[in-house]
Amino acid sequence: MKSKTGIVAIAATYALGLSLPLLAQQETTTDIGTFDRASAEKAFKQRPYSPYAGRSFPTRPFFGDTHLHTSFSMDAGAFGARLGPKEAYRFAKGEEVTASSGQPAKLSRPLDFLVVADHSDGMGFFPLLLSGDSKMLAYPQGRKWYDMIQTGKGAGAAMEIVVSFSQGTMDPGLLPLPGTSAYRSAWRETIKAAEEANEPGRFTAFIGFEWTSNTAGNNLHRNVIFRDGGEKASRIEPYTTQKPLGSDNPRDLWKWMQAYEDKTGGELLTIAHNGNLSNGRMFPIIEPGTGRKIDREYAETRMKWERLYEATQIKGDGETHPFLSPNDEFAGFERWDKGNLDLSEVKKKEMLEFEYVRSAYRNGLKLESELGVNPYKFGLVGSTDAHTGLTAVEEDNFFGKTTSSEPSPERAMHPFIKNEKEKTVVMAWETSAAGYAGVWARENTRESLFDAMARRETYATTGPRMVVRFFGGFDFNPADAGSRLPAEVGYTKGVPMGGDLLGAPAGKSPTFLVAALKDPIGANLDRYQVVKGWLDAKGALHEKVYDVVWSGNRKAGSDGKVPDVGNTVDVANASWTNTIGAPELIAVWKDPDFDPAQRAFYYGRVIEIPTPRWTAFDAKRFGVKLPKEVPMTVTERAYTSPIWYTPARR
């Protein structure tokens, strides 16, 4: 996977006619003659006169969701989801469907791609239970739940099912497991729905599933995405967490992925999510279950498969936490930090460092200096994790996390997760209408999108479809920001998001060409920031947020921070105006505090002006009054995959 990407990158460099100073001055004698600059130039054409001809870099981002559940997921079915993968793809393509709660639902505009990622454990459980399958009713639990559903006690049944599943007290015979005909048919249906919905060039329907390692309620969930079509995907069945067929240890998942690739010649990658609910286990330094410090093999394997991380979704945002980033005014966005997934264990401050993206990037630098490999060199996407079959997370069109939280006057005030013993509760109004993945691919196909994900040329958005560029190199100058073709300059003089900068030339600092364009139907932009993290000579880790370009005539203070953009939100009417902010931001920024001997990472963060949160739309449309503690505005944002700087080896 990586080697292929590497070759593409090299080929692209040639195709763009880059001067390669080191190579260019050399002659190499091969068995078909001497290869020098002149012959190379003949083989690889000069840049054509037309700036648009032969352009092979991505010109627009594709937006999608890498994480959607349907009725095939056991918990989704329990909460009343009746839409399956077929309907989920139809909805993502922009068609109107009837939600499980009976109301019509439609997106403001189609998405470009979707991964239906149902839980592999118990896949197809609900459609089977509801149909009164005789094998399921042969078990006392199955009999009981079926009768409860038939007699109108579906909600109670759902709770029992979810609890018994997460606590491991469900009769193993009830779980449709790989190898049974029920399981096979659910997987076949999943594949069939994707194959039918996939329209290369127009809409990409990926095949995928979620591996839901959730031991004791600690979230180590990962989505597995196939580059391949049904022919290869149907040669296996998804990997589960229940022993003995499956395992809750990520290392075993990676082994299974390797076995798939060996068997079929296909390609997979995986995207983890909700480190915020892992209670210190998502980005560990000490490997859970072993008590040992993670080793080189762990780091290498993790980086081979875990190319991306889902940084924002309905169950909270994962960029950073105010405890970890006390000097970042925009930290603490849509925060979920009360405990693990089922709140069976409350959060302790020392867990946070191993849960959030930014601290993982920081620890990754340190681990790389010790192990030689950075296990946390992942790119970023946002996705929904909705359990409704509806990838609907626009603030004014939010269909909630589960079928019971689809639009209704009461939905915001339902307890979403409750633990009586720990006396903790997460309310439904705390669910966040987020997010989507932006992918810089050349064309809208499984192959092209997958390859862009594998090379981390992606960004996360909390919902709006803003266009975000982030290029790093050593030669960008301020005039590049005024270029008519910023992307052309970006790809020619630097690397895009997800890339690497190695060994700074003497006397030079990294420079970045940053640009963002607002969502065509969305709110204006407040500012574009660059977040830097680095490892100093003493082995201490640091981070800093730089305001790089912003709207209007605001002046940065002596601390470099730009004042607040203001707020035009009319909460009562759930409206705002684009009278503040800017539709587009572009600049070149040079790291003012650069030390070429120190490892560092840089990523872009784009902040929108404040807009009404989904709760404000609920309050207005249903005419309900929500308590004071419910936030009614939101500052949507985007996070790019980082560009990493690694010092040259001495």
Place this chain on the structure above:
Amino acid sequence: MGVIGKVLREPLVHFIVLGAAVFGAFQLLGERGAPAEGKIAITPGKVEHLVTGFTRTWRRPPTAKELDGLVEDHIREEVFYREALALGLDKDDTIVRRRMRQKLEFLAGDATAIVAPTDVELQAWLERHPDKFRIEPSFAFSQVYFSRARGGESAAVVASKALAELERTKAEAAPPDLGEATLLPREMPLSAVGEIGRVFGDDFARQVARLEPGRWAGPVPSGYGWHVVRVSQRATGGPRPLAEVRDAAQREWQAAKSREVVDATYAKLRGKYTIVVEGAASP
């Protein structure tokens, strides 16, 4: 396929044959007279029907005691049903009337589900419904972007002046330094209206679709600012080839056919009646 085959596949024929069978059965019954007033026969077939129904709901066959209960309940239902009919309680009951109508409509509409259309029929249907499955019209254009006021003039005015200058010089390509640098593509290759909408917003795409190709026009507003636009190429949309949309078209065809058959059946049946609207207010 022969003529007979074609006739046999015609849904209306199915319905008429089915209908004739149902009516025929009633007539036969009628000739033989209604079932004897005082007799309720529990045939083995009836018992089997009850057992099947129970098993479907409870996922197991009934016990002997349960079966007795089922039979007893069935007899009770039959007695009340007959007495209710004799009293004419089915008349003027909205629910019964609706249910009867629904049953007959389903019966008529269902007949089409077993008939698959031929490619020729589907093709003809696609041509009659060009809007159901069509390729969107596409446009290629150049755009120059203005968002900032300059020298006391609003962005819209600055854009209008730039447009006037382009018209005066009859330039095909705008000078590279005209307008503001932007991430928005200055040249949009031939793209469907929906695709243009995803980049510039749907309102902008709709306006561009109305521009005359080959000349600079605007300024066209978008969520970003103002644009002076020159459409260079236009491809009209059209129906998509059958092969691409066959499954979806067949579903739509069957749904439409089913509605047609129900309507045709209704028209035919209605013809049997003389409708008198009494005391209708004269216009």
